[in-house]
Each structure stands twice: as C-alpha cells, then as structure tokens.
Amino acid sequence: xxxxxxxSEVTAVEGAIVQINCTYQTSxxxxxxxxxxxxxGAPTFLSYxxxxxxxxxxxxxxxxxxxxxxxxxLLQELQMKDSASYFxxxxxxxxxSYQLTFGKGTKLSVIP
Amino acid sequence: xxxxxxxxxxxxxxxGTSVKIECRSLDFQATTMFWYRQFxxxxxxxxxxxxxxxxxxxxxxxxxxxxxxxxxxxTLSTLTVTSAHPEDSSFYICSASRGQNNEKLFFGxxxxxxxx
Numbered sequence: 001x002x003x004x005x006x007x008s009e010v011t012a013v014e015g016a017i018v019q020i021n022c023t024y025q026t027s028x029x030x031x032x033x034x035x036x037x038x039x040x041g042a043p044t045f046l047s048y049x050x051x052x053x054x055x056x057x058x059x060x061x062x063x064x065x066x067x068x069x070x071x072x073x074l075l076q077e078l079q080m081k082d083s084a085s086y087f088x089x090x091x092x093x094x095x096x097s098y099q100l101t102f103g104k105g106t107k108l109s110v111i112p
Numbered sequence: 113x114x115x116x117x118x119x120x121x122x123x124x125x126x127x128g129t130s131v132k133i134e135c136r137s138l139d140f141q142a143t144t145m146f147w148y149r150q151f152x153x154x155x156x157x158x159x160x161x162x163x164x165x166x167x168x169x170x171x172x173x174x175x176x177x178x179x180x181x182x183x184x185x186x187t188l189s190t191l192t193v194t195s196a197h198p199e200d201s202s203f204y205i206c207s208a209s210r211g212q213n214n215e216k217l218f219f220g221x222x223x224x225x226x227x228x
Contacts, residue, residue, distance in 0.1 A: 031215050042205060042219040043156065050215070087155065091215050097144055097161060098214040104155040 022088035118220025135206030
C-alpha cells in the first residue's frame with residue numbers, strides 16, 4: 001500500500017455525494033482500479049480507468065488524471081449499504097504480467 | 113460476473129501443522145491467479161502470482177518454501193501454508209482475472225486462518 005495514498009476514513013450522509021481521492025506512484029503505471037469490500041467479505045470490482053477522464057457506472061463514477069497521478073471514486077445518492085471499505089489499486093507491469101497493488105483503503109460510513 | 117470459489121472459509125490449526133487452501137475459477141479458465149494476504153483493517157498485500165503450468169512468482173519478503181503455491185490446471189490454484197505459526201494467522205484471499213491485463217480481478221471469499 002505504500003505506492004498509493006487514500007484517506008483512511010470518510011463519513012457521509014445518506015443521499016449525499018462523496019468523493020474518495022487516490023494518489024499513486026507512477027512507476028510502471030498502467031491503470032487505476034477501484035474495489036469495494038464489506039466487513040468480512042471479499043473485494044468486488046467497481047471500475048477501472050486506463051485513460052484520463054470519467055468512467056460512469058450507475059451511481060458510481062471513477063476519474064483519472066495521469067498527469068497529476070491522481071484519481072477518485074465518486075459515489076452518488078449514497079445508501080446505507082454503501083458503508084464499506086473502498087480500495088484504489090494500481091495496475092502495473094511486473095514479473096512478466098500485469099499486477100495490482102492496493103492502497104490501504106478508505107472506510108466509508110454512511111449515516112442517516 | 114465470474115465466480116471464484118475458495119475454501120475452506122475458516123480454519124483453525126495447531127502451530128506446526130500445514131494448511132491447504134484451494135481457489136477455483138468456476139466458469140472460466142484462469143491462466144493467472146493471485147494470492148493476497150490481509151490483516152484486520154489493513155490493505156490487501158500481494159503474496160504471489162500463480163501461473164498455470166509454471167512456478168509461482170513471489171513478492172519480495174514472501175517465503176516461497178513456507179507458502180507453497182501450485183497451479184496445476186486452468187481452474188485450480190492451491191496455497192499451502194507449511195509449518196504454520198501464530199504469526200501466519202491472517203485472511204488469505206485468492207483472485208483470478210478474465211482479462212488480458214488483469215485490471216479486473218474476481219476474488220474468492222477468503223480464508224480466515226487462525227494458528228494456535
């Protein structure tokens with residue numbers, strides 16, 4: 001997790017919008033993925049950005065700026081079930097294949 | 113979406129014993145699988161990349177003789193924790209990719225290992 005930085009915790013109100021930022025190390029960088037993990041569960045894929053710009057998937061959107069080594073995950077119309085940890089993950093070329101290294105995660109708490 | 117099955121989900125063992133964890137891709141063939149380790153409230157740490165038909169590639173600091181990985185078929189990879197000790201207690205998660213560039217991983221449900 002040393003090659004990515006993201007906030008450790010975020011709290012937001014149900015129905016609101018929240019943005020989770022992520023900065024990353026550029027060495028070997030190929031793209032940025034986002035994963036959601038509920039307590040005790042397995043991570044699930046949310047989105048992936050290889051090019052600059054915004055990718056939208058329903059209530060979730062992800063943005064990438066390669067020149068700024070920065071990306072974010074945007075969650076709209078927050079629901080209680082969105083309370084989980086969110087990980088940005090850097091895709092890089094290593095060991096003969098592409099690999100993902102994960103940030104430390106952002107714990108999102110959605111409150112009524 | 114693709115399904116990756118991992119078992120056992122939880123195992124408790126005595127110090128010194130070996131534990132085998134299986135990871136299967138149920139509806140697709142996975143040339144490459146990844147094994148991660150996660151401590152409570154921490155990130156996922158890549159342990160090794162498992163390639164079908166060849167030796168696994170281990171990350172720096174991961175002991176290959178302690179964490180044996182076998183990827184004998186396109187749908188099965190196994191991780192064996194040999195001579196487990198309490199410090200090996202952790203959440204182990206496998207993942208597999210359907211894409212060429214591994215940007216989208218499908219994770220197993222994880223195995224919580226507790227070594228007494």
